[in-house]
Amino acid sequence: MWRGRTVTVHRAGVAVSVVVVGAGVAGTACARALVDSKVAVRVLERGHVPGGRMASKRYGDRRADIGAGYFTVSDDRFAAVVAQWREAGLAREWTDTLAVHDGSGWSSTTGPARWAAPGGLRSLVEHLASGLDVRVRSAVEWVEPGPRVDGTAVDAVVLAMPGPQAARLLDPRLTAVRDAVDGQGWRPALVATLEYPDRSWEDFKGVFVNDHPVLRAVFDDGSRRGDGAPVLVAHTGHEFAESFVADAPEAAADIEGAVRELLTLPAAARVHVHRWTFATPTTPNPAPFFLGDDLVGVAGDAWGSPKVETAWLSGTLLGRALAEKLA
Numbered sequence: 001m002w003r004g005r006t007v008t009v010h011r012a013g014v015a016v017s018v019v020v021v022g023a024g025v026a027g028t029a030c031a032r033a034l035v036d037s038k039v040a041v042r043v044l045e046r047g048h049v050p051g052g053r054m055a056s057k058r059y060g061d062r063r064a065d066i067g068a069g070y071f072t073v074s075d076d077r078f079a080a081v082v083a084q085w086r087e088a089g090l091a092r093e094w095t096d097t098l099a100v101h102d103g104s105g106w107s108s109t110t111g112p113a114r115w116a117a118p119g120g121l122r123s124l125v126e127h128l129a130s131g132l133d134v135r136v137r138s139a140v141e142w143v144e145p146g147p148r149v150d151g152t153a154v155d156a157v158v159l160a161m162p163g164p165q166a167a168r169l170l171d172p173r174l175t176a177v178r179d180a181v182d183g184q185g186w187r188p189a190l191v192a193t194l195e196y197p198d199r200s201w202e203d204f205k206g207v208f209v210n211d212h213p214v215l216r217a218v219f220d221d222g223s224r225r226g227d228g229a230p231v232l233v234a235h236t237g238h239e240f241a242e243s244f245v246a247d248a249p250e251a252a253a254d255i256e257g258a259v260r261e262l263l264t265l266p267a268a269a270r271v272h273v274h275r276w277t278f279a280t281p282t283t284p285n286p287a288p289f290f291l292g293d294d295l296v297g298v299a300g301d302a303w304g305s306p307k308v309e310t311a312w313l314s315g316t317l318l319g320r321a322l323a324e325k326l327a
């Protein structure tokens with residue numbers, strides 16, 4: 001639980017303090033927009049690192065991307081940030097073409113450039129967070145009218161996370177923001193990192209798998225990260241994930257077997273499974289964020305089509321709107 005004091009800055013005699021809950025890409029972008037508008041902000045993150053679902057988890061001496069597989073860029077404002085990541089050597093265009101597998105066999109799909117990060121996608125959120133006041137291992141438990149965060153008065157609070165996670169924190173008296181998040185449906189996913197003795201596959205970057213009882217996609221983590229490591233990352237469908245609520249590692253054999261059969265591979269040497277309870281929103285909201293009169297706001301990838309770019313934009317636009325309201 002957060003027991004820190006309020007961050008307060010005096011501008012023209014007015015005390016301003018904002019707490020952003022969640023250091024995923026949305027919360028970090030929101031805090032960055034607020035700081036750019038000279039609003040003092042503290043980010044509280046319950047995990048031990050920032051990143052959220054842009055997650056790069058260390059297995060042995062290497063990180064694998066176990067959340068978002070890549071990101072795409074269509075908005076000019078996001079493109080400007082991505083250009084900074086590229087210049088810093090943190091992001092690179094990975095591929096515009098991925099394979100597709102369905103009942104009729106193999107084909108491919110060419111679309112927008114898919115971007116990846118040599119240091120893992122989490123490194124991009126860390127870059128966005130540099131210089132911000134981010135407190136990790138700081139789980140917020142209660143947000144009430146005032147607004148107050150775990151009993152501490154603030155001028156505004158932003159919940160930058162999936163709606164069901166936000167709903168757990170909200171006092172029932174915050175009816176408008178509760179209404180904004182209550183309608184959100186979310187689906188789970190399992191993500192398995194498969195380590196092999198060597199790269200026994202060729203010309204493979206990734207595949208979208210349709211109509212499969214287990215798999216939705218498999219990506220070559222060594223290709224997208226650029227280190228050539230013999231590591232694949234497999235994403236399951238939500239129906240399969242729903243049958244492994246308590247014990248995700250139990251799913252390892254099924255996922256490994258499905259990947260082995262699909263790509264005609266030898267057995268993986270090690271398999272690590274991560275469960276995302278709230279992986280993907282099912283009901284994208286047409287608005288870019290929510291901000292109530294009580295100065296409690298919500299941002300994240302449910303506010304548009306569910307992807308990294310949407311989450312960044314949602315957080316950024318909410319941060320700008322809040323800064324204007326507080327000015």
Ligand SMILES: Cc1cc2nc3c(=O)[nH]c(=O)nc-3n(C[C@H](O)[C@H](O)[C@H](O)COP(=O)(O)OP(=O)(O)OC[C@H]3O[C@@H](n4cnc5c(N)ncnc54)[C@H](O)[C@@H]3O)c2cc1C
Pocket residue numbers: 021022023024025026027044045046047050051052053054066067068069070071072138139140141160161162165169189191235276278279280299300301302306307308309311
């Ligand atoms: C398996 C998977 C595959 C994906 N693939 C892609 C893809 O290929 N391309 C793409 O663009 N997007 C993809 N996405 C979606 C992308 O990861 C998300 O859109 C984006 O990362 C969401 O960011 P966010 O900041 O909105 O939420 P999150 O990243 O979920 O951040 C929320 C943060 O809030 C924190 N938090 C929650 N409760 C509290 C609390 N009480 N106190 C403090 N902190 C709290 C959490 O720990 C978390 O860090 C994928 C997601 C998943 C799970």
